[in-house]
Amino acid sequence: MKRKISDGLKKLADFRSSPTVTPRLYGREIHLERIEAALRAVDESGQSTLMLLQSPAGSGKTRLLLETATVAKRLGFAVVDRFVDGQGQVHGSTSITPAPSAADRQNRASAPDADRLTRLTGQIEARLHGHVRHGPLLVVLDDTHRVDLLVLRALSALVRKLGDLPVLWVFALQPQEADCPNNMLVQELARSRTTVWLPALEPLDDDAVAGLIGDLLTAKPDDDVRALGEWLGGTPQTVVDLVRGLVEENCLRITDDTAGLANGPLTSGIASAVASEPDAHLPRPFLRLVHERLARLAPGTQQSLQVAAVLGASFAPCDLAEMLDKSPAALLTPLKEALDAGLLTYGAEEFAFRNEPIWRAVVGTVPPLMRSLLHQQAADMILARKGGSTDAAALHLVHCRQAGDSRAVSTIRAAAEKLLPASPGDAAALALRGLEAADRGRPEHIRLAITATIGLLRHGNLQQAIDVAESVLACSRNSAEDGFIRPLYTWLATALLLRGDARTASEIVQDASALWGSTAALQEGEPSPVLLQLDVLSHTGEISAAAKVAEHVITTEGTHNNDTRAAALNLCAMARWREGRIEDAFDTLNQAIALHLPLTSFWQAGPLWTKAWMLTRVRRLDEAMATVATIQHTIDSEHNRVLAALPLALSAWVHFARGDLATAEADAEAGIRASQQVQMPLWEPHLYGVLVAAALRRGELATADDGLAQLDSARAQYEQPWSVMCYLVTAQVRAAQRREREALEVLRPFIDDPDKLPQLLLEDPSATAWCVRTALAADDKETAALIASTAARISSVAHAYPAVTAAAAHSRALLTGDIKSLEGVAEHYGDPWAAASATEDLGVLLHTDDREEAIRALNTAMTAYRDLGAIWDEARVRKRLRRLGVRRRHWKHVPHQPQTGWDSLTRTEEKVALLVARGLTNRQVASELFVSPHTVGFHLRQIYRKLTIQSRVDLARIAFTR
Known part of the structure; x- marks a missing residue:
């Protein structure tokens, strides 16, 4: 990442020093x-x-x-x-x-x-x-x-x-x-x-503007940078002037070949309308170009546009006429000039600024004192009308309210609460401005703080939500007895838990329970303290305590609301899963789902999420993906941006199980970006785990090892339902590095604990056979037998899940060498890689008794591995076939392949080059690729010849800068 950021800075420096950049011609x-x-x-x-x-x-x-x-x-x-x-x-x-x-x-x-x-x-x-x-x-x-x-x-x-x-x-x-x-x-x-x-040259369309900006920066513009160019009307020289100004005034950053604004994304909508300085975050070069366009207009047109901008991004002409105390006829000339200048557009009932940044730039030209007076005039005008919208008035009142103005604060609070369900980010922005005028510690102040906290939480601004709640709680302790403040505690605990601080969340929940008790009446939409307690316990590793609370909730009829009962059922289902009681786990989950609760009742782990996760592990992949689609739809409809990473984390593992590594990695990377954008790290270990597993499957061991470091840093400091995944992929990487004993030690917390071992074996259908194979390679037959017997016990009560019974049969065959046990196993896995693994093991068991059948099985496995992109596994099977006297070509003829340069390397040569560039010796590379060190030396000589280099240092330089 650092290298790419440096590249971005170099691009900007090159642009500054190159005043004669000639981009491609667009739109002509x-x-x-x-x-x-x-x-x-x-x-x-x-x-x-x-x-x-x-x-x-x-x-x-x-x-x-x-x-x-x-x-x-x-x-x-x-x-x-x-x-x-x-x-x-x-x-x-x-x-x-x-x-x-x-x-x-x-x-x-x-x-x-x-x-x-x-x-x-x-x-x-x-x-x-x-x-x-x-x-x-x-x-x-x-x-x-x-x-x-x-x-x-x-x-x-x-x-x-x-x-x-x-x-x-x-x-x-x-x-x-x-x-x-x-x-x-x-x-x-x-x-x-x-x-x-x-023909005269028309303004460029949006795609042409994006292409022009990309050529000027030699980087893809993100949505904000692209939009700034589009919003100025698509005139090529204006776009060039804008880009040059953005570069010269350090308004851009380039990361991963994408150009974005250095100050972060632009705000929009109500969040912009209520900002104290609406043009504060717009880049100065953009503002300068808009101001130059304004300066070319007649003074009367400028004044009309400034007053119109105070009214909003769109405005009714009658409102503008009333604000200016002019007749509609008097507005014809200024409005026409503004339309001709490309600053305004119009619809059936309203005029509107061409785009939001232009509107914000025009508002910014109004002196702050006059802007406040004009907002007051607009609010009075709206409220004086019969049936005037208090929501619209609230957008003006935030700019002109006085401290202690209870009427204004009440109007702002009501408007913010009304916005909360459909637009949490806008509700938070409005509530935060209202907090500035409300009397501290009073009910209106606390209600505004609750709305702001919920809105920030749902929009993904978790740290700001925590800061707001803590700040208001610090100055409102004496309001505890009136009941208004309790929801602020529970929403603070929710934000802390999503942020990854389960311990502090637990303390907050205890404080709330001590103040009001667990059965106090809840405000609408407020999380139950008991529900939070369940989540906190499950995420701090106190599984047994959580299970006791959950059982108490379930058995106590009429005491707890449905979302608390659903959370308890969900936790019980997870406990039964850990015990290997798969059918009981799904039955319990379905009871929770039958309560038909909104997804936002569950901020940490809801029954739908758990069901998708469990369905993936038993390889009911179509059902799992359908459940993920339902989750995605619910998140979108409930405008719950903070949960954006969740469906991506779930779908990434479904695609991985299907063998679609590229899509799995794409979803995982998108999920990581979404997680970082909304500051919600709970699912990051899950997402990084996909990347490590995919790299391992491709045989990119160095990449997988690097990924483990990211996985470790992303892991939260508490137990999670998927924490076993972290242990398993770590062990698999160690085993792939020929460190089988170390791999077993990684899994020792599960192997040595009968209550935890089922979790390990249920993490992936192929995990059982892999664990047995690894234990046997480490000469630990006792562990191999323990794993096989545990798998058999789990499968005995999971008849409806063929992947589980296939895993048990596979492990038993590896342990006993029973070929009959492996027959038909592959087709029951529902996982193409696990099936290929079973077929490979069948070939290994057959090689002493039936050479032809062994070759047939190994060929089938090798083809399956190749189709899945499992290069490392394909190479291993090829080596097994060579031992049986069968040689298979593993390169492809590429017509018209270059004779020199990186693109001239064959697939094998490229793989050797990348491993050598990472510092591996010839012998280590040979071990990775299942070839001899002499073969690696041969490939290395070809690489040096094609790249016209003499050393490993030169190779590393080319590999990491290409």
């Missing part, structure tokens, strides 16, 4: 088609053509003319693209004339215009004839209004005179300079002969 395909057609026509006919382009400044004329020159050169044209410098002297890209001496300049200045025109025309004509003798010619003239009039007259004369020569004349004009003498001369020339007029 029609123009280029017509220009190329004209060039070909001139070349074929030998006749000249005049082509004119009239388009405003900044629309991309110059860039189009540069591309025209490139196309012309490709077609064999000579190109003349400049004629005069700032002193009116003749110059050109093809050196039409040498630089004049001082005497020449003095003589020329004193000569009559007619003589100068004659000499200049003759000089240019001679130079053009010199080019035409060798082929067709393109003459390009940009911004004709800037050209010395005498030079333009000379060119106009030559356009008329040289009609029989293969010359394409392309002149570019600006419409705002239509009445200047130069452009009038060009238009007269166009009327005197057949002329091709190119």
Whole structure:
């Protein structure tokens, strides 16, 4: 990651030092088609053509003319693209004339215009004839209004005179300079002969803007950076100016080849509307460009836009008229000018600013004192109307309320609570502003704090939710007796638990229970202290204590609400799963799910989540994915952004079980990003575990080992339902590194505890056979027998789950060498990798008794591994086949493969190169790839030859910078 960030900084530095960046041409395909057609026509006919382009400044004329020159050169044209410098002297890209001496300049200045025109025309004509003798010619003239009039007259004369020569004349004009003498001369020339007029250059569409920004930065713009360019109207020069300003003023960061704003994502919606400084987080280059556009408007239009911006991102014209105390007719001129400038749009009933950042930039031009007064005027206007919206008034009152204004605070609080179900982030923003005016410790203050905490929690701002709750609790202790403050304790505990601090959450829950008792009436939507207690106990490793509380909840009828009962049932199901009672676990889960509770009742582990997790482990993968889809739909409909990583964590393991490693990794990486964005780390171990397991399956042991470090740092400091996964993948990596005894020691907490061993064997259908195989490799037959007998006990009460019974049969066959036990096992696993593993083990057991059947089984396993991308396993089976006298090619012919460079390496050579670059010796690489050290040496020599290098140091440099 650090290397990529450094690359990003280098890109920005390169852009700063390169004022002549030439990006690709976007959105001008029609123009280029017509220009190329004209060039070909001139070349074929030998006749000249005049082509004119009239388009405003900044629309991309110059860039189009540069591309025209490139196309012309490709077609064999000579190109003349400049004629005069700032002193009116003749110059050109093809050196039409040498630089004049001082005497020449003095003589020329004193000569009559007619003589100068004659000499200049003759000089240019001679130079053009010199080019035409060798082929067709393109003459390009940009911004004709800037050209010395005498030079333009000379060119106009030559356009008329040289009609029989293969010359394409392309002149570019600006419409705002239509009445200047130069452009009038060009238009007269166009009327005197057949002329091709190119269409005016329209603003770039959104995709073209994104492409242009990406080319300028050599990095993909994120949504905010892309949107800033789009919001300015798509004028190419404006986009270039914006990007250059963003770079020069250090407004960007580039990470993983993606450009984002250095100050973080932009806010939007109500969160922007209630911000004390609405333009505070907009980049200064963007604000500057908007302000420049505003400055070009008439003063009356500027005033109208400023008042309209105070009303909001959209506004009714009648409201604007009332605020300005003007008639609707008086608004026609300023509104039309704003529309023409691209600052406003309109619909059936309202006008609206073209986009939110432009609206925020305009609001920011209103002095703070006047902005407060205008908001007060707008709030009074709304509240004075019959049926006026208090929600709309609240958005203005946050900007002008006075401390202790109970009416304003009450209005703001009601609006925030109304927003909470559908827009928690906006509700939090509004409630936080209301807190600034409310009297501390009073009911309105506490209710605003509760709304803000819930909104921040659901939106994924967990640390801010904790800070708000703790701050208000610190100054409101004396309000405990009125009952208003208790929900703040429970929501604080919820936020702490989601943040990963289960111990502190436990203390908060105990405080809340001590103050009000566990059966006190709950406010609507408030988590029950008992529910929180269940979650805290299950996440702090106090499983037995949690189970006792859960059993008490279940057996005490009529005491606890449904969400608390569902949480208790969920915890009991997890306890039964740990004991290996799979069918009982699912029955209990289904009882919890039957209560039909909203997902937001469960902030840490709900029955739907647990069901998807368990279904994946018994390889009911279609059911698991359907459950994940339900969870995703519920999270979206309940606007619960804080849980965004949850369905990705669940689906990643489903895809892994199906053998789709790429999708599993993509979901895991997306889940990690989502988790970090919302500061909710509970599922990060689950997500990093997928990445480690996928790397291990591909045989990328160094990557898997690196991933273990990330997994360890991501693990929370308390027990989780999936904590066994962390132990299992760690042990599997150690075993793959030929450290079988160390692998068993990693699993020792489960192996030595009969109550924990079922958890290990149920983590993955292939875990049972893997554990037996590893124990036998470590010469620990006692552990192998214990695992096989435990698997048999679990399968005896799990007849409805074939993957579990297949795992038990597989482990028994490995322990006893019973070939019959393995027959048909593969087809019952429901897991392609586990099935391939069973088939491989069958081949190993058969090799002494039935060589042909052993080869057939191993070939089947190898093909399955290859289809799954399990390169390490494929290599192992290939080695087994070689021992049986069967050799299989494991490279693919790639037609037209480069002969040198990284892309010339074969798949095996690339794998060797990456392992050597990580510091492995030839012998270690040989062990990884199941080949001999001599073979590694051979591949290494080929790699050095293809990359033209001499050492491992050079190889590491290329491997990590390519």
